[in-house]
Amino acid sequence: MSQRFMKRLLALLLVPLVVTGCASRPPNDSNGEVTLTLASSFARNHSNNEGLLMILDELEKRAPWIHIDYKGGPEVMAPNLLIEGVSGGVFDLGMLPGDYYVDQVPALYLARFTPFTPAEERENGVADIYDEIHREQLGVTYLGRAVSGMPMVVLSRNEISSLNLHGKSFRTSAATSDMVSQLHGVPVDIPGNEVYTALERNVISGATWASVGPSSLGLQDVVSYDMAPRFYESLANLVMNEKTWDALDERTRNALSDTVADMEMPVFNHYLSRTIEETGQWHEAGVRESRLNDDDAAELIRMAYKDAWDELDWDRILETSPAAAKLRDAYDVPLENGGFDRVPGGAYMADTERLLKEDAS
CATH class of the missing domain: 3.40.190.170 (Bacterial extracellular solute-binding protein, family 7)
Known part of the structure; x- marks a missing residue:
């Protein structure tokens, strides 16, 4: 990983963990700055957060007016409840596998069967179908994959x-x-x-x-x-509260959606590389x-x-x-x-x- 990536990881993990509701406040302030709260279903040092951090690092470069207030992982909300936390406005953003909310949305059982990379899912309209399902059933916007490329x-x-x-x-x-x-x-x-x-x-x-x-x-x-x-495929999704999404200005929505879309394949390739690296570690261990x-x-x-x-x-x-x-x-x-x-x-x-x-x- 790059030095910049590691610095970003360290900075993000040191953010104080304070859970506050977001549904009662507008995401934009009078100066055009946007602050969004985020929670992950994985512990702070979990490898499944690496893709998320890559996305946030790129977002910081592209859209410095967007500030991500990282609240934490399972210590702030149980992973199986996180989708409800995002849907209910406790957090603006959540990163979690679809397997964690198949009880609410049985269609997420299908995700593991995908024959496509994230880029292919955008090209053939599959990503739009996931967004439709998330909006209709959960009141959240599906932004894209934060974990992929891991069989x-x-x-x-x-x-x-x-x-x-x-x-x-x-x-x-x-x-x-x-x-x-x-x-x-x-x-x-x-x-x-x-x-x-x-x-x-x-x-x-x-x-x-x-x-x-x-x-x-x-x-x-x-x-x-x-x-x-x-x-x-072992997958995790980045989702956003739909009301928060709708309240954002067009520039911010475009920055978020474009950044996630553009980073999906780098994240996919990151986990391909990590798969090769980790399997090598297993074999070196016998x-x-x-x-x-x-x-x-x-x-x-x-x-x-x-x-x-x-x-x-x-x-x-x-x-x-x-x-x-x-x-x-x-x-x-x-x-x-x-x-x-x-x-x-x-x-x-x-x-x-x-x-x-x-x-x-």
Whole structure:
């Protein structure tokens, strides 16, 4: 990371954490300055905040009249309540995964299936569909992706040589529990900060995780394998209270929307790079890649993107989010060449490295 980026990170993390409501005050003052409050669903030093900080760093350069008052992470509002905090005006801005509010908006179950990069989602209108869904159901504006380019990976104490986890327990998230079940494993709901101990004591056999983050918990010391191929996208969204958005002047709205849009691919590539870096750290620590054979690998991708897709509760999704029909049409593309290109961040490390090199060239 650049020195400027690290300074920005340090400055942001040192902001006092004081929660104040924002719905009762206008965001613009008489001098044209704009102050917006922001909360994240992740702890201050979490790697998932890095993309957010990249966006804020660029916003500061482009729009110095916009001041972001960072309030904190889970210590100021529980992550599963943050979307309501933004919708209700406790915070102007929030950064959180869609998985954290699928109960309110079942259409967000679809996000992990995206075959597109953030730039492609803007080009083909998918980003506009997400904005429509967020406005209609939550009263918030969807600004874009603050985390992307991180596929999900299965970490295991034992080698995975087939599509059968043999009834072993794996810590999962909402995004991966169905996949573990399809692989004949047992999904277990364990808080992230307890996973190391559960693996160390052999309470669970493994864990599913985004490809960036396990090292921060030391998981490379208590697992022996990372499964390939990887699948799905680990995503987080930057959203804004709709009333606050509507109260902003056009210059400020354009600065916010343009900055987020322009930074989505740098953020995507940042997490591609971090994926490569972290996987290298695992392997240096002795973790080995548990690579499925070609047939099983293609079947895993089919299970993730066809079977799991078909088994979604479409009646509930479409009833609560009619615009999800447009997402379904956009995401429902054929699996070609084994389906490995379906994973935006790369099903294999070679794919991730290639994607990063293509962008650099």
